[in-house]
Amino acid sequence: MPEIRQNPATKEWVIVSTERAKRPEELIEPVKKRLIPRFSRRCPFCPGHEDQTPPEITANRDERGKWTVRVVPNRFPALVPEGGSIREEDANFFRSMPGLGEHEVIIETPVHNASLGLVDDEKAFEIVSMYYERYRTLSQDKRLKLVTIFRNHGREAGTSLEHPHSQIVATPVVPLHVRHRLEEATRFNDDTGECVFCRIIEMERKEKTRVVMEGDGFLVIEPFAARSPFETWILPVEHRSTFGAATFAELTGFAHILNRTLEKFSKGLKDPAYNMVIQTTPTNEENEDYYHWHVKIFPRITTPAGFELGTGVYINTVLPEDAAKYLKKL
Amino acid sequence: MPEIRQNPATKEWVIVSTERAKRPEELIEPVKKRLIPRFSRRCPFCPGHEDQTPPEITANRDERGKWTVRVVPNRFPALVPEGGSIREEDANFFRSMPGLGEHEVIIETPVHNASLGLVDDEKAFEIVSMYYERYRTLSQDKRLKLVTIFRNHGREAGTSLEHPHSQIVATPVVPLHVRHRLEEATRFNDDTGECVFCRIIEMERKEKTRVVMEGDGFLVIEPFAARSPFETWILPVEHRSTFGAATFAELTGFAHILNRTLEKFSKGLKDPAYNMVIQTTPTNEENEDYYHWHVKIFPRITTPAGFELGTGVYINTVLPEDAAKYLKKL
Numbered sequence: 001m002p003e004i005r006q007n008p009a010t011k012e013w014v015i016v017s018t019e020r021a022k023r024p025e026e027l028i029e030p031v032k033k034r035l036i037p038r039f040s041r042r043c044p045f046c047p048g049h050e051d052q053t054p055p056e057i058t059a060n061r062d063e064r065g066k067w068t069v070r071v072v073p074n075r076f077p078a079l080v081p082e083g084g085s086i087r088e089e090d091a092n093f094f095r096s097m098p099g100l101g102e103h104e105v106i107i108e109t110p111v112h113n114a115s116l117g118l119v120d121d122e123k124a125f126e127i128v129s130m131y132y133e134r135y136r137t138l139s140q141d142k143r144l145k146l147v148t149i150f151r152n153h154g155r156e157a158g159t160s161l162e163h164p165h166s167q168i169v170a171t172p173v174v175p176l177h178v179r180h181r182l183e184e185a186t187r188f189n190d191d192t193g194e195c196v197f198c199r200i201i202e203m204e205r206k207e208k209t210r211v212v213m214e215g216d217g218f219l220v221i222e223p224f225a226a227r228s229p230f231e232t233w234i235l236p237v238e239h240r241s242t243f244g245a246a247t248f249a250e251l252t253g254f255a256h257i258l259n260r261t262l263e264k265f266s267k268g269l270k271d272p273a274y275n276m277v278i279q280t281t282p283t284n285e286e287n288e289d290y291y292h293w294h295v296k297i298f299p300r301i302t303t304p305a306g307f308e309l310g311t312g313v314y315i316n317t318v319l320p321e322d323a324a325k326y327l328k329k330l
Numbered sequence: 331m332p333e334i335r336q337n338p339a340t341k342e343w344v345i346v347s348t349e350r351a352k353r354p355e356e357l358i359e360p361v362k363k364r365l366i367p368r369f370s371r372r373c374p375f376c377p378g379h380e381d382q383t384p385p386e387i388t389a390n391r392d393e394r395g396k397w398t399v400r401v402v403p404n405r406f407p408a409l410v411p412e413g414g415s416i417r418e419e420d421a422n423f424f425r426s427m428p429g430l431g432e433h434e435v436i437i438e439t440p441v442h443n444a445s446l447g448l449v450d451d452e453k454a455f456e457i458v459s460m461y462y463e464r465y466r467t468l469s470q471d472k473r474l475k476l477v478t479i480f481r482n483h484g485r486e487a488g489t490s491l492e493h494p495h496s497q498i499v500a501t502p503v504v505p506l507h508v509r510h511r512l513e514e515a516t517r518f519n520d521d522t523g524e525c526v527f528c529r530i531i532e533m534e535r536k537e538k539t540r541v542v543m544e545g546d547g548f549l550v551i552e553p554f555a556a557r558s559p560f561e562t563w564i565l566p567v568e569h570r571s572t573f574g575a576a577t578f579a580e581l582t583g584f585a586h587i588l589n590r591t592l593e594k595f596s597k598g599l600k601d602p603a604y605n606m607v608i609q610t611t612p613t614n615e616e617n618e619d620y621y622h623w624h625v626k627i628f629p630r631i632t633t634p635a636g637f638e639l640g641t642g643v644y645i646n647t648v649l650p651e652d653a654a655k656y657l658k659k660l
Contacts, residue, residue: 002409002429004503006417012506015429017408078347078637078645079332087336092533094554099332099345150636158635169637173334176342177642180510203422224424277640298639305488306480307408307499309628310607312507315408 007225009196010184014225015315036113045163047110069130070107077103085143085172102138102170106130115164117262124259128251134168135244139283144170146282154273156300174282189290197292198239209321212328216253220261222324227314228302230323234295241291243280268330273300337555339526340514344555345645366443375493377440399460400437407433415473415502432500436460445494447592454589458581464498465574469613474500476612484603486630504612519620527622528569539651542658546583550591552654557644558632560653564625571621573610598660603630
């Protein structure tokens with residue numbers, strides 16, 4: 001029997017279709033990938049090609065002066081740091097505003113093939129620390145409302161460059177979907193006096209079947225209403241609404257657990273394409289205690305189609321409990 | 331300068347990024363497709379292979395008794411017509427319900443390569459009439475709340491079978507995204523006394539730059555806040571909340587205009603993969619006069635990535651006005 005499950009944090013329904021279920025391992029086709037080299041002559045992010053990116057925003061450098069992490073503006077920015085945040089209605093009632101915002105690329109390493117999940121924890125910490133540094137800087141601009149950090153890995157996940165990198169987009173609007181998530185979390189808090197994510201953490205620890213791992217202050221789960229096979233959440237156990245308030249110890253723990261999780265994807269799941277995103281509060285609503293920052297990873301193993309696009313309801317062909325069991329033992 | 335545009339019907343924001351804009355024709359790579367045959371020995375939907383599908387639900391037959399359109403249950407149904415619609419909370423507070431519903435496949439034609447857009451209007455009318463017949467039948471089941479008709483075309487759009495077919499999924503819940511759309515349309519009606527889609531139709535006709543074509547009681551536009559290149563809406567000009575209330579004349583007009591629109595995609599845009607979905611009211615809210623049924627077509631030309639998945643905000647690299655101009659002249 002298929003089952004329809006509700007995400008308690010958002011109230012979204014997901015169909016878990018056991019009729020069409022496959023065992024997790026059946027979904028993981030060994031990808032015929034060419035071996036990625038340590039350096040590529042045609043890669044704009046490899047060392048020596050610094051003139052192929054817009055001027056550097058910031059970077060870490062080693063004792064010989066060579067950069068180890070480098071932040072640059074996106075060469076084709078979705079948003080630009082000019083213009084106001086006033087909405088305008090045209091004569092025909094359509095509302096728009098200038099494309100104000102920031103769009104940065106974090107080049108995580110000079111090594112073309114050293115992706116997160118394949119690096120040591122020290123390197124992972126350097127990357128996560130740069131996330132934090134850029135988050136803190138961009139959240140100072142009061143015209144911008146939300147700072148979104150994300151990582152696209154593999155062509156099916158929408159990236160054209162294989163050199164390990166993450167991106168940050170800061171938008172002058174709170175997107176509708178983010179607003180709805182905040183509203184649902186607020187409603188839960190109004191009803192119960194608790195944070196819905198704290199409750200999820202408590203319940204998943206009790207339930208155990210969807211826990212992939214736990215440690216260093218973080219819990220990794222396959223969520224109850226996972227939208228797709230191997231959708232994975234990384235949650236800080238300590239309640240904190242915004243990524244911008246993470247402590248040094250939390251960043252250290254996050255780097256470790258993120259690196260271990262992505263290692264399972266890279267090695268155990270045969271390196272599927274995935275999108276990773278840090279979900280956090282809008283920058284001007286950081287003190288609200290009903291939200292709880294966390295990370296979502298969406299492997300791009302299945303393709304959402306007309307039903308998903310039309311209704312927002314996803315059909316998941318793998319039980320989250322089976323996916324958790326599989327990931328856990330890797 | 332990029333621009334951020336709001337969809338007036340849903341309040342969703344979309345980034346139209348002119349910095350990274352391409353001309354529409356640059357996006358349309360001539361697809362290296364093998365010629366699709368009229369019949370395939372391995373296709374479960376081709377004539378003579380009727381035993382490879384679950385038992386027929388209904389069909390049209392010609393004077394020689396051969397089927398011309400055939401409806402069967404999906405062999406791997408996302409939902410099944412058993413179980414109640416009561417939600418249950420488990421001991422650990424997670425909410426779920428049985429996977430009650432219907433999942434049907436409409437095999438549109440016995441001819442393996444005669445896809446919508448390449449057929450005559452009479453055939454298109456037969457298909458659309460079957461949509462209507464199944465919609466009417468499935469909406470009788472009061473346990474089911476929403477009947478969604480959709481069509482996935484091409485592998486990138488999530489279909490594994492190339493034989494022309496559509497699908498219908500009837501769900502026992504009103505999905506959250508559908509509820510939000512209804513709420514926004516209600517709010518607009520509360521504010522103005524008008525239907526937001528009627529207003530869009532009026533304004534797009536006045537604006538003209540996003541109209542692809544008009545006729546037979548339907549308007550085809552590239553919406554102001556299109557989420558991706560060539561996202562296309564087909565709207566009945568006459569206000570009607572539900573597809574289930576369409577008249578004979580409207581179905582005739584819809585068949586013609588849908589066929590013409592998909593012809594532009596097949597021939598003019600070099601046959602991209604796309605998802606098509608009919609958006610309509612929940613079946614038990616059909617009398618509400620604030621919603622307005624319509625069709626959305628999403629070509630799968632670009633890949634949404636981490637930013638889109640995390641925020642619900644899409645980045646569109648083609649101006650809807652340019653896409654409309656291009657489609658119009660095809």
